[in-house]
Amino acid sequence: MARASKKNTEAYLRMYRQMVRIRTFEDNANQLYLSGKMPGLTHMYSGEEGVAVGICEALETTDRITSTHRGHGHCIAKGAEFKQMFCELLGKEEGYCRGKGGSMHIADQDNGNLGANAIVGGSAGIATGAALSAKRLGTKAVTVCFFGDGALGQGLLYEVMNMAALWKLPVIYACENNLYGEYTHVSEMAAGELTARAKAFGIEAFEVDGQNVLAVNTLTQDLVARARKGEGPFFVLLNTYRYNGHHVGDIDRAYYRSKEEEQEWKENRDPITILGDFLTKEKIASGKELDTIRDEIKSDVETAVNYAIEASYPPTSEVDQHVYAA
C-alpha cells in the first residue's frame, strides 16, 4: 500500500466513496431484478470495484472509456449519477440513453463514457478509434478499453491491439480477469500467458491485484501520464472476482463455481474492506466515519431508486426517433 499523505487522503476517501457507491448501486439493482421490477437482465460488478475506481480515478473527465456488458461500475466510476442510471436500467425517459439503451448499452458521453457494449470485445475497436481521434486532434485524451478475460477469445481485440501498437495510440487495454467468462473458467478458454498476448505486439503489459484499489490507481496514473506523452498503448491485467453470477438470474451456480471460492474472495479479498482497513490503520478515517459514508450512500441510492420507479417512460412516439442523426 502507498504511503499516506495529506494530498493523498482526499483521493483515498474519494476512492472509498466511489467503490461503496458502486457496491450499493449494484445491491439495489440486484434487488430490483429479484423483486420483479427490472425489465430484462443485468450483470453485477460487485467485487470488482477496485478495478473501475482505481483506473477511473486516474482519468480526467475528458479522457474516455469504453465499457462492457458488466458496465455499471465503469459508468459510476467515470462520474455518472444514480438517478439517471437507475432510470436507464428501468427504461425510463430520464435515463442516460432515454431508456433506449438499457443496462448493456449505457453511455454517458459528457463524462467520457462511450458506452457499455453487449458484444463481448465489441468496444475494442471503438476505444482504439477514440484513441486515434485523440492523437490526430492533439487533445492528449487517453482512452481506457475495459474488457474481461472472456474477451481474450475475440479476434477483434488482437486486430486493434496490433494497430494501436503500430500507430502508438493513447489507449490502455484493461483486462478485468474475474476468472470466468460467463459459466466457464478462464483456464478452459485462454491458452498460454494472458499478458504475453499484448507483449507479442510489443505492447508493455502489467499485472496487478484488482482488489487493491490503490495499487491499481498508482499503476494507472503512471500509464496515463506516459500515454499522454505518446508512449502508449499499454495492457493491464487486473486480477479480480465477481461476487454474483454472470447475470442477475445466474443464482444456482455451484456447478461451475464453488461456494467456498466465492466466500474466500468475499471474506478475504474484498476491495472495500481492504481499503477501509488501510484507511483506519493509517488513521485517515475512523470506522465511524466510514460507516457514515456508507449510510449516506445507502440513503442516496434509495432516493434514486424510488425516483426511478416513479419516473415516466419515454413517450411512445419516441420509438422511431433517433434512428438517424440530423
Next chain:
Amino acid sequence: MREITLAQAVNEAIAEEMRRDQNVLLLGEDVAEAGTPFKVLSGLVDEFGTDRIIDTPISEPGFTGLAVGAAMTGSRPIVDLMFGDFLTLVMDQIVNQAAKTHYMSGGKLNVPMVLRTNMGATRRSAAQHSQSLHAWLCHIPGLKIAMPSSAYEAKGLMKTAIRDNNPVVIFEDKLMYQEKAPVPEEEFLIPFGEANIKRAGRDISFVATSSMVQVAEGAAEILAGEGIEAEIIDPRTLVPLDEDTIIASVRKTSRAIVIDEGHQSFGVTAEIAARISEKAFYDLDAPVQRMGAMDVPIPFSPALEDLTVPTPDGVAERARAAVKGTL
C-alpha cells in the same frame, strides 16, 4: 461538359471533402501509395499525407471498429473495404455498433462514417469476390445505402455521404471504374432519397440500381426499335428510398420490372416490388417482375458467370411479355 471515369469521380469527391474538412480521413488496405488495387485513390496520400490516408493491416473488423470509435469522437472516417464480399467480416461493427449507436444512446452519440466498398459480378473473380450484398445492409435501421450508377452519381453521392452524420455505405460497381460520364467541374452534391428519371417512357418502368441502369438502358434501346417505350428510374440511394418517384412512374406506365445485381431471392428487388404492389396495385396491368443475380454462388467459368446476371436481352424479353400480357 468534361467526361471523367468513375474512379476519377470518386477520387475527386474524396479529395474535395478532405480539403474542405480536416476531420475527414480514410483508412483501408493499400489505400495510400497503392491507391487501392483498383487505383481509385491514387495521389490522395501525396496531397493529404499518411496521417489522413492510412494503410491498415488486413484487419477488416479491426479498422472498421476503429472507424466507428473515431467517428464517435470528432473524426469523419471513410473506410475502404476492398471487396463488398468482405462485408461478412465487418458485420458486427457496422450492424451492431455503427448502425445502433445513435439510437441506443438516445440520440446523444453520432457515427459520421462512410464505408466505401463495391459489388458486381462478371469480372471472373469467382464466388467470394463477386457478391452484391447491399440488401443485407438495407435491412438494418440506422444505415444509409447509396448505389452510384455512373461517374456523376459517384461524385455527388460520395460528397453527400461524407457530410452525412450517419453511417453511410456506398457500393460502387467494380467493373465501372474506367467508364466515363459527364461530370461538372463546379461543386455539386446529390441529395439522398432522390431518384433520377434516367429515361422517360410510357409503356413500362424499369427500376434499376448501379450497373443495372446500363443494362436497363440497353434493353430500352432494343424495345424502342419495337415501339415499346421504357422509363428508367435510378433510385441512387436505397436507404432512404425515393418511393414517390417510383410509384408515380409505375402509375403512369402500369408495368414494372425491378433490376438489381443482388441475388434474385430475398433481396432489394423484392422490397421495391412489394412497395409497388402495395401502392400502385390498382394501376398495374401486369405483375411486377424482379430480375436479380441467379440464386447460385457466382461461378468462375466465363461460360457460366455471364448467365447469372441480368442482361439487356433478358430484360427486353420480360418487358415484351409484360406489355403483350403473356406473363
